[in-house]
Amino acid sequence: MNKVFIQTYGCQMNVADSEEMFAQLAARGAVLTEQLDEADIVLINTCTVRDHAEHRAVSFLGRLASWKKEKPGRKIIFAGCAAQRLGNALQKKYPFLDILSGAKDIEHFSDTLDKSGLFGTPALPGRLPAPGLTGYVTIMRGCNFACSYCIVPSVRGAIKCLPPEDILQNVACKTAAGAKEIMLLGQTVNAYEKDGVSFADLLNRVSEVPGVERVRFTSPHPIYFTPDFLNAVKANPKIARHVHLPVQSGSSKVLQEMKRGYTREIFLEKIHALRDCGFNISTDIIVGFPTETEADFQQTLSLVDAVKFFIAYCYKYSPRQGTPAARMKLLPEKVLEERLDILLNKVRGFSDAAYQLQVGTHQEVLMETETKGRSSENFWVKTKKKYPVGSLVHTEIERADGTLLFARD
Template identity: 45%
Template sequence: MRFFVETFGCQMNVADSLEMGRRLRARGFRTTKQLDRADVVLVNSCTVRDHAEHKALSFLGRLADWKSAAPGRLLIFAGCAAERLKDRLGRRFPQVDLVAGAKSIGDFDRLLAERFPALPFDGQQEWVDAWGWAPGLGETGLPGEGVTAFVTIMRGCNYACTYCVVPSVRGRELYRPAASIFSEVKERAAQGQREILLLGQTVNSYRPQGPNPGPEGREISDFSDLLQMVDAVPGVARIRFMSPHPHYVDERLAQAIHRSARVAPHIHLPVQSGSDAVLARMRRNYTREEFCRKVDVLRHHIPGLAVTTDFIVGFPGETEEDFLATLRLGREADLDGAYTFKYSPRPGTVSAQGADDVPDSVKEERLARLMEETDSRSRTKLAQLVGKTQEVLVEKGASEGSGFVWEGRTAHCRKIYVTSAKTHTTGDLLSVRVERADGKTLYGRVDA
């Protein structure tokens, strides 16, 4: 029996697919990358933007033929769009056998057992904890797994940003016990996954109430403690985290990153807008000045820190003045790069109840100006690396014909192609001299 997984959306969703995949593996299923060989298909969906939801639903629609091509095939629709649409899916997609919304990931085993009581079960089920980790089930070979281990440390979000559908589809924050995180990280590192990516919707708000013992009974009270716990696991070469919220960035976190030798000097800190008026209407819980001050605190403690961000343009009521404030923020905060998005209202959010009053042509025009600014800033930062030595984590052999042997990432998460006279393996840390920067990619040679 084999299962096929298609994941839409963010890295949290990739991690959730891995967790659900582990539960299927505990029932004796094996993965396949060929749809026509699959007995079970798991579609893990995203709803954060209309486009992402539409892509998942059209894939689901195309699976009607797969489902009817052989008896006994099972189709599972999971994730954020599944949570948002669950009661309305049946009529449009009768081919779906089980809906497992984003709030049900921890309950996936029970849903499987209830809906498919005849599914095989090899007796390991009780080993899978509520966060999907199970000893020995780490190597699933699912898309997204390679040198980087995706380790979920919390789920949900206690914020209420007015444009965001996440709190309604993922619920309030739930924190994973430190002992479970530690066990998973230890096993991942022992299996050769050299980079640990700690995941949570607001990952740095990790603050379990009550006792939360880590290794040797040490109390893990917040995200700073957790970083240092993971930093001490043998075999871990690099630690990243995604996505932090600016509200929880403080001196303590900056010092913890500084003290943790393996935490990469890069933070992706979504700001969304450079205008205080827009930030207030988004209910982001910080001002532009506070955001810049937090970036300064981080830079003060972490030498060579790279800071990237997310921006939304065309939020309701955004004036040209507001937009110019956003445009200026990249330069003022010396940001290293940004993902830029055009606002689109999501059903059920506060901002969708008001008018989407920035014309699409204006959103497009602002998006183009912002992308030009952020891309040019990013190119300049890359060009400054030429001639310098970077620590590179090898992720894979470069594609054939590229003329380069290894593909990896610098500590700032920049993609780099590396030539080397020696043989390396995935997960090696190399000292690489950057020879060229081209667009968003670096090219270099292993230092002799």
């Protein structure tokens, strides 16, 4: 029986893709191992969003040359976004690599294994329930935007939505294995539309699958938060009231240069509508995009003042080779550092305040350990009593300390 060691780089979508690829290997009799030494197959699922992630994956591959020599018959699969971007050049540089499977081929991974003739034929259905309280389910791949700093569209291609029936089957498989919360995944997840089923319809259908207590999704794009979606949310308490909505800049001019597809005003309108439905909002912000002036940066600060994000992940702009923005002249590093510092100080204050605002509220907590769980709005909550893992606990928040809420019970 082949043992598979999996090394995943990147986002939750890659974690879900690794699960799917492993399911295809498991259908051919393989089992998982966490020990590289005892593995017969190494599956590296890669990310290329940042240079750093790609380098780490490629250098791990390079180190496997000696691992492969140690035992005849060992196999290496290099998959995902970096495999897509680097393509055959990688195979030439590392001839000991057995399978190269780009991000666009993941849904055909079973065929790729069959064509290689290295792993036998599948004896089981290629879907495995991954244990865990949260079941990650990819509902679409690719992106129809072309943000000027982002490599994703060129490696993942245009949007391809999975059929709703496949998604619901996958959800049922996850709940059968014990998942209580389903996280729907896609690069612009709320752009989902397939066979007449909208994203709002899909959320409702997923929440009706027996065993599903809560549904989350990531990453959405502001322009797809339609009235249809908001009505679906209002009527469905199983849809978690937290959304991670990257804004990237508070300046409409910079947003246009980034080709984000919305203005500051549109973003603020969407925030207003989401807050009306009770959503807690976190975001990503880039400082120091090449064309960002001091006045643009002040616009970002004023947007943060207006929205008061619960969490904002802030990054200094760094160019990604192969993107249009990589050809632009960079701002001095000192400017980037100063702006990042100012922004971080501001967002920290709002984050502390968001936790304090929860004191005295009543929350439904999905327990992830016996004494700790997450509220619908995605705050971590510590309980006094012990509760079964996976249970839903209704409680009042007594106090907040740092990034933790303390329940009365």
